[in-house]
Amino acid sequence: MGSKIPMAGGIAERRIRPLWDAIDSRQYKNALKLATSLLTKHPDSPYILSLKALVLERMGKPDEALPLCLNAKDANPVDDLTLSTLQIVFQRLDRLDLATSCYEYACGKIPNNPDLMMGLFNCYVREYSYVKQQQTAMKMYKLVPEERFLLWAICSIQLQLVEMEVRDCCH
Secondary structure (H helix, E strand, C coil): CCCCCCEECCEEHHHHHHHHHHHHCCCHHHHHHHHHHHHHHCCCCHHHHHHHHHHHHHCCCHHHHHHHHHHHHHCCCCCHHHHHHHHHHHHHCCCHHHHHHHHHHHHHHCCCCHHHHHHHHHHHHHHCCHHHHHHHHHHHHHHCCCHHHHHHHHHHHHHHHHHHHHHHHHC
16 A cells, blocks of 8 residues: 655645745745756646745745746646645735636636635635625535634625725715
């Protein structure tokens, strides 16, 4: 019986661990070398592209990070590691719309995945999309009847009401 190798974004975790460690310890030059090396071995990996973009963004090179993120996005990833990494970089690049579209695509491809739905919900929170927050929270509640999802839906409704009151008050 063979042992199962832990995978991260479709690549053996032991290959990615040094890159994670370099990012965690803020050794970005080393992380960039490791990411570049991994990309030569896995040129089509959206996860490695997103990690390299994360490193470049942290190094203060947003103009180099964005095209890598867009390449990763174009691969239409559906794994949570790649999506969450892209979400971090897109948020730091002030492109929340791109993170949201990634999660919307993934949720369309895998509609009953609570982890992906939670990522999508969080994107809507960052965009102040209260109606979409409510809809997503209700879908999660129907899928996994946990009280917190119902609470999220209720809070989203309350935020819609507050937003309407502010709009009515100030106009």
